[in-house]
Every structure is written in C-alpha cells, then in structure tokens.
Amino acid sequence: MLHVEAxxxxxxxxxxxxxxxxxxxxxxxxxxxxxNGAGKTTLFHLITxxxxxxxxxxxxxxxxxxxLAPYRVCRKGISRSYQVVNIFNRLTVFENVQxxxxxxxxxxxxxxxxxxxxxxxxxxxxxxxxxxxxKEETTSGALSHGDQKVLEIAIALGNRPELLILDEPTAGxxxxxxxxxxxxxxxxxxxxxxxxxxCEHDMGMVFSIASKIMVxxxxxxxIQGTPDMVRSNPQVRKAYLGxxxxxxx
Amino acid sequence: MIKALFNIKSAVTCGGIxxxxxxxxxxxxxxxxxxxxxxxxxxxxxxxxxxxxxxxGMFQFHHTVFxxxxxxxxxxxxxxxxxxxxxxxxxxxxxxxxxGLLLGLITVRLTNLYFGMLQxxxxxxxxxxxxxxxxxxxxxxxxxxxxxxxxxxxxxGAYYFNLIVTVICLMVMYMIVNSPFGRTFQxxxxxxxxxxxxxxxxxxxxxxxxxxxxxxxxxAGTLFVTVEGSVFPDLMFxxxxxxxxxxxxxxxxxxxxxPALGATIIxxxxxFVGIYTEYWTLILGIVLMLLIFFLPEGVLGLFLRKxxxxxxxxxxxxxx
Numbered sequence: 001m002l003h004v005e006a007x008x009x010x011x012x013x014x015x016x017x018x019x020x021x022x023x024x025x026x027x028x029x030x031x032x033x034x035x036n037g038a039g040k041t042t043l044f045h046l047i048t049x050x051x052x053x054x055x056x057x058x059x060x061x062x063x064x065x066x067x068l069a070p071y072r073v074c075r076k077g078i079s080r081s082y083q084v085v086n087i088f089n090r091l092t093v094f095e096n097v098q099x100x101x102x103x104x105x106x107x108x109x110x111x112x113x114x115x116x117x118x119x120x121x122x123x124x125x126x127x128x129x130x131x132x133x134x135k136e137e138t139t140s141g142a143l144s145h146g147d148q149k150v151l152e153i154a155i156a157l158g159n160r161p162e163l164l165i166l167d168e169p170t171a172g173x174x175x176x177x178x179x180x181x182x183x184x185x186x187x188x189x190x191x192x193x194x195x196x197x198x199c200e201h202d203m204g205m206v207f208s209i210a211s212k213i214m215v216x217x218x219x220x221x222x223i224q225g226t227p228d229m230v231r232s233n234p235q236v237r238k239a240y241l242g243x244x245x246x247x248x249x
Numbered sequence: 250m251i252k253a254l255f256n257i258k259s260a261v262t263c264g265g266i267x268x269x270x271x272x273x274x275x276x277x278x279x280x281x282x283x284x285x286x287x288x289x290x291x292x293x294x295x296x297x298x299x300x301x302x303x304x305x306g307m308f309q310f311h312h313t314v315f316x317x318x319x320x321x322x323x324x325x326x327x328x329x330x331x332x333x334x335x336x337x338x339x340x341x342x343x344x345x346x347x348x349g350l351l352l353g354l355i356t357v358r359l360t361n362l363y364f365g366m367l368q369x370x371x372x373x374x375x376x377x378x379x380x381x382x383x384x385x386x387x388x389x390x391x392x393x394x395x396x397x398x399x400x401x402x403x404x405x406g407a408y409y410f411n412l413i414v415t416v417i418c419l420m421v422m423y424m425i426v427n428s429p430f431g432r433t434f435q436x437x438x439x440x441x442x443x444x445x446x447x448x449x450x451x452x453x454x455x456x457x458x459x460x461x462x463x464x465x466x467x468x469a470g471t472l473f474v475t476v477e478g479s480v481f482p483d484l485m486f487x488x489x490x491x492x493x494x495x496x497x498x499x500x501x502x503x504x505x506x507x508p509a510l511g512a513t514i515i516x517x518x519x520x521f522v523g524i525y526t527e528y529w530t531l532i533l534g535i536v537l538m539l540l541i542f543f544l545p546e547g548v549l550g551l552f553l554r555k556x557x558x559x560x561x562x563x564x565x566x567x568x569x
Contacts, residue, residue, distance in 0.1 A: 048446065074448035086446075088439035090503070099436040100447040107429040108449055109457060114424070115432040159447055 001026045001195055002047070002078075002163060007056035007066075009039075009046055016042045018219035019056070024163065024197050024212075029189050030224075031206045032199040034216035040199040041083060043216070044167050047197075048080045049073040060163070074103075079161035081152040083168045089141035093132055096140050096151055098123045100158025123158070129192075130154045130184055146177035153184065164188065166198035170205060178205065185209055207231075270412055274405050282408045283476060288516045289411040290472035293418050295496040295508035297465035302494070303502035304426050305458045306438025308365030311372030312493055314352075315463035317485030319345040319470025321379060324392045324480040334398045338471050345467025346460045348375070353459035357452045360441070369487055376485040391481030395474055411472045418465055423505055425461065434458055495533065499540055501547025510549045 002024040009017040017039040024030050032040050045051040047058055049070035058066040065073055079100075088096045101119040102108060127133045130150050135143065140151060149169065156164055169185070170178040182205055188194045189209075200206050206213065207227050214224040215236050223233055230236055274282055298312040323341035327334055356368045379386045386392070401410040425431055433454060437444045441451050474480060483489065492515065500511025515533070522529040544551055 050442075050446075069450075070445040071448050071450050074446055080446055082443075086440060086443050088436050088443065090439050091435060095432060095435075099432060099444070099449075102429045102432060103444075103448045108433040108454060110429040111425050111431075111461070112428055114427055115429045116427065118429060155443070155447060 001028075001061060002197070003057075003059040004043075004047065005057050005059075007043070007046060007058065008054045009042055009051060010054050015219050017046060017053075020216065020219065020221040022214055022221060022224065024195060026162075026195055027189075027193065028211050029185070029196045029209055030198070030212045030214060031210035032197070032214045032216060033201075033203070033206055034199075038216040039219040040216055041167055042219075044080065044165055044197075044199070047073075048078060048165060074159055077159075077162040078165060079156035079159045079163075080165040081149075081156045081167060081169060083171055085145070085148045085152060087140050087148060087151055087155065089139075091140060092136065093127065093138050093140050093143065093151060093154075094123060094136035097126050097154050097158050100155050101126070104159045126154050126157045129187070130157070131180070146173050149173060149177075150181065150184070153181075157188075161194060163195045163197060166196065168200055169198060170200065170202060178202065182209060267416060271409075274408055279404055282404045284516070284520060286404070286408045286411045286476045287473070288513050289408075289415040290469050290476060291493075291496070291512040291516050292509040293415045293472060294466055294469035295493050295500070295512040296419060296422055296505075297462050297469060298493050299497045299502055299505075299508040300422055300426060300465070301434075301455075301458050301462045302497055303504075303507070304431060304438060305434040305455065306441075307455055307458065308361055308368075309459075309462070310365035310369045310494070311487055311490045312462070312466060313487075313489040314372035314375050314485045315345045315349055315466035316470045316473070316489075317379070317480070317482070318348050318375065319467025320474050320480045320484050321386060321392075321470075322467070323471045323474050324395045325386075327395050327397075327474075328392060334396060338468075341471045342464045342467035345470065346464035349460045349463025349466075350456070353456045353463075357455045357459065369490075372485070372490075373487060376482060376487070379485055380482040386482075389482055391479055393479040395478050395480070397475060397478065401475060407475045410475060414468065414472060418468055419509070422465060426505060430454075430457070492533075495537055499536070499547060501550035504547065504549050504553065507547045507549040511547065514548070 002022070004020060004022040007017055007020045008015070020039065020043055022030075022032070022043070032043065034040055042051065046053050049065070049068050049072065052067045056066065057064055060076055060078060063076070065076060088099060091099070098115070098119055101123050102115065105119060107118065124133065124136070127136055130153060132147065132150060132154060135147065140148065143151065149172070153166065153169060166185070170181050173181065185196060185198070186209060189196055210227060212224060213227055213230040215222045215230060222235055223230060294313070294316050298309055301307045301309045319341045322344035323337040326332060326337040326340060352368060352371050355371065356364050359367055380389055382388065401407050433444070433449055437449070437451055437454060444451050470484070473484070496511035496515050497508040498511070499514060500509065501507030518532065518536075519529055522532050540547075546554065
C-alpha cells in the first residue's frame with residue numbers, strides 16, 4: 001500500500017532522514033520506533049507532504065506521492081494526527097470533525113447551505129467511535145489534553161482514510177487514557193479496517209498492537225519486521241533498546 | 250433551512266431593530282437620516298471585512314481599497330459611461346470583486362502578516378492611481394455631483410435604499426458564514442496547517458473568501474456614493490482600513506453582528522466628538538486601549554456574555 005524507498009531529507013546539510021525505507025501493507029499496524037531525533041516525525045512529514053523530500057520515492061497505491069501538497073496527499077487517502085495537539089481551538093468538538101467530513105465530501109465551496117444540518121450523522125458516528133459523543137458542543141480549546149489527543153484522531157478519521165498516520169498518539173496521556181487510545185486503535189484496525197502507521201515511545205504499547213515494527217536511528221531505517229524479529233535483532237538491542245529487556249514486557 | 254440558521258431570540262431582536270429603522274425617517278431630523286444612511290454603508294463595509302478577518306483569520310489590512318474601488322467604479326460609470334444608473338449598482342461590486350481576485354491571486358500565496366503587508370502595498374498602488382490620475386479619476390479632488398437614480402436621490406430615498414441593501418447583504422453574508430464554506434473558513438482561521446492535512450486547498454479557499462468579501466465591500470462603496478454623491482481618494486487610503494479594522498475589534502470580531510455595532514459606535518463618535526475637537530482620533534486611541542485590556546471579545550461579546558446567550562468568553566480564552 002505504502003512503499004517508501006531511499007527517502008532522504010536534509011536541512012542545511014543536516015541529514016534528518018537518510019536513505020530510509022518503509023513498507024506498509026493493507027491491514028497492517030506498523031510502528032516506527034527510535035530515540036528522540038531519529039527522524040520519525042520528519043519521515044511522517046515527508047509522507048504527508050508537509051515537507052518535500054530531498055531525494056527518494058514514496059509510492060502510495062502504485063502512485064508516486066513524493067512532494068505533493070499536503071491537501072493532495074490527504075485526498076489520496078492518507079490522514080494524519082500530530083504529536084503536539086493540532087486542532088481547531090475555537091470550534092466545538094463537533095465542528096472540528098465536521099470540517100474534515102465536509103472536506104472529504106467536497107463541500108468546502110458550498111456557500112449557501114446551512115452547514116449545521118450537513119454531515120451530522122457521519123460526524124456523530126466518528127465522535128461515537130472515539131468516545132467523544134457527550135462532549136460535541138464543548139469548545140475544543142477547553143478540552144482536557146487527553147480528549148484533545150483523541151479529537152486529533154477523530155479529525156483524521158473525518159476523511160475516511162485508508163492509511164492513518166498517528167504521530168505519538170499517546171504522548172502526554174495518563175495510563176488510563178493510553179489504555180483507551182490503545183483500545184481505539186485496535187478497534188480502528190479491526191472493525192474499520194484502517195491501515196495504521198504510528199510512532200510511539202511507549203514500548204509496552206508498541207509491542208501489544210503493532211504487527212510490524214520499523215526501527216530508526218540517526219535518520220536511517222535499521223530494520224523492519226515482525227515484533228519478534230525486531231526484539232531479537234542484536235543491532236536493535238544494542239542501538240536502541242540498550243541490550244535491556246525493556247521490549248519484552 | 251431558516252430554522253437551521255437563526256435562533257428565535259436573535260431573529261426577534263433583529264426584526265425589532267429593523268421595524269424601528271423602517272418607521273424612523275418621518276420622526277427624525279434630516280441630518281440623522283443622512284448619518285444613519287452613512288452608518289448602514291459602513292456597517293456593510295465592516296461586516297464584509299470581518300467575514301475574512303474574524304471568520305477567515307486573514308490579515309486583511311487594506312480592505313477599503315475594495316470599498317473605494319467600488320465607489321469609484323460606480324462614480325465613473327455614472328458620470329462617463331451613459332449606461333442606466335441602476336446598472337452601476339451591479340457592475341461596481343463586480344469590479345471590486347475582480348480587483349479582489351487580482352490582488353488575491355498575488356497575496357494569498359503569503360500568510361499572516363506578510364499577506365497583510367503585501368495587500369497594504371498593492372492597495373496603496375491602487376490608491377496612488379486614483380490620487381494622481383487627474384484626467385480619469387479627478388485626482389485628489391475626486392468626483393463630485395455624481396447623478397443618482399431619481400428614486401433614491403433624496404435623503405430619505407437613500408436611507409431606505411441603503412437600509413434594504415445592507416439588510417439583504419448581511420443576510421447573504423450570514424448564510425455564507427454559516428455554510429460549509431464558512432465552517433471551512435473558520436477552520437483555516439484556527440489552524441491552516443491542519444486544514445491542509447484534512448484535504449483543504451487553503452489558498453484557493455482564501456482566494457474565494459477574498460473575492461466574496463471584496464464584492465460586498467464594493468456594494469458598500471456604492472452605498473457610500475448614494476449618501477454622499479461624491480468619491481475621493483481617501484476612500485482607498487490605508488488609514489480608513491485601519492479604522493474599519495478597529496470597528497471589527499470594538500464590536501467583537503468573533504460575532505457576526507459585532508462589527509455592525511462597532512461601525513455604529515465609531516461613526517457616531519466621529520460625528521459628535523468631531524464637533525468639539527478635531528483630535529477625535531485621540532478618543533479613538535483611548536477607546537482602543539481600553540478595549541484591548543478589558544474587552545477582548547468586543548462590546549457585543551460582553552453584552553451577549555452578560556445576557557448569557559453566548560459562550561463567547563470560552564471562545565476568546567481558547568483563542569489566546
């Protein structure tokens with residue numbers, strides 16, 4: 001489904017992503033792990049068009065999407081959430097998701113129909129699936145951090161993505177909130193058959209949900225494989241997991 | 250559809266105000282009729298600015314260039330073309346929106362302050378043209394004695410015409426603000442980056458917003474000519490843009506009717522304080538300072554909050 005090859009991004013000579021490769025098949029839940037500054041977020045920015053790659057290719061459903069504008073990448077079927085909360089602060093929870101649904105339905109240039117009555121069912125459905133239904137009239141800026149992170153995912157679902165990219169979906173969440181988000185991701189993958197690509201520092205979470213794991217270090221992709229393969233790879237143990245048993249809990 | 254757009258309380262309030270305005274002319278002196286007709290034009294101007302400023306988050310620093318352009322287009326049509334006078338009321342706003350399209354094509358490539366500064370400089374070019382091109386625009390003298398259709402050439406006629414056109418335009422703008430386009434526009438205001446990530450072509454959206462707002466500014470320009478019967482380059486000067494910007498902030502730029510209230514307050518203030526001192530802008534400056542410190546949601550925002558009919562405080566807090 002997604003095939004990244006020899007992807008490189010330099011910032012003034014600094015190699016943020018260096019010859020990285022990544023493959024995501026339909027139905028996969030792929031985790032990208034690696035220490036801070038390994039280039040995970042940059043990789044996601046490159047795939048979703050926020051950044052233009054210096055070199056390399058990104059194929060999504062047999063089509064080269066490298067260098068496309070973010071809104072074009074989204075229209076191809078890739079949605080994303082952000083590491084730092086990135087929502088529409090002054091809009092209500094309902095309106096936040098509705099903006100994405102209206103965009104998906106190509107209604108953004110409709111000037112004369114009341115938006116209030118549009119895409120209501122679909123928007124409520126999404127809010128229901130992430131557990132935000134009781135809060136739809138709350139101004140999103142006033143939500144708790146955990147709820148805002150969930151709303152992040154809800155907005156991304158508004159475009160009915162085939163591939164959902166989540167940048168540290170549980171960063172800053174309490175253990176309870178993390179458990180809920182983990183459950184949500186499982187549900188999205190199983191019930192809604194959405195392919196998920198995410199990065200995360202919480203190893204417990206990564207190993208409990210990911211079907212494949214890609215390890216990055218200093219901009220390079222060291223290995224991609226099943227959790228067992230990654231866990232037993234000596235290079236990974238040395239470079240990232242520090243030889244400890246951290247990943248086997 | 251009506252139900253989806255209006256709540257009963259605000260519909261009754263607006264209906265009441267409109268009825269009073271319709272019945273008013275026989276009972277008040279002519280000067281006030283003139284003043285109110287001018288306020289209507291300014292209300293439309295301020296609301297059209299707020300459509301892109303408060304609801305679109307665009308730093309529209311030189312909005313009155315579209316207002317002045319509409320006024321000049323109407324004046325030139327009326328004095329030079331020989332076409333029926335009513336036609337000007339349609340063609341002038343179209344001219345304004347074309348100018349909006351032209352400037353927009355260049356400016357929407359930039360964001361925030363850069364957008365605003367570029368618009369300011371391009372708009373000033375248009376002003377310079379009007380200011381210097383004596384043979385065509387009358388230069389710094391402007392154009393005076395512009396003929397108007399008989400029906401609206403009296404001050405009462407102009408009052409009713411401006412009132413009706415303004416009300417219709419406000420209703421259309423209200424619909425636009427509450428349409429999917431408006432909702433998307435508010436999304437762009439809050440977070441353009443996220444809008445791109447959900448598949449919205451932000452620049453094109455802003456360009457359309459710019460064209461629509463310039464159209465209504467152009468309509469406001471023709472209403473100005475209807476009241477004053479003249480045009481002059483000051484209509485396109487950047488200080489006027491600043492004044493209209495202050496109207497939006499004063500009234501409350503996250504509320505649809507906020508700028509209308511702001512426009513009414515400023516025009517009234519200018520007229521009556523202007524009688525006593527030519528330094529009336531000093532008062533304006535003090536008003537603005539108090540506003541920033543104590544009323545970030547604007548006068549109407551405060552009023553609505555006190556009456557408990559809108560959660561504007563939360564909105565403003567979230568915005569900070």
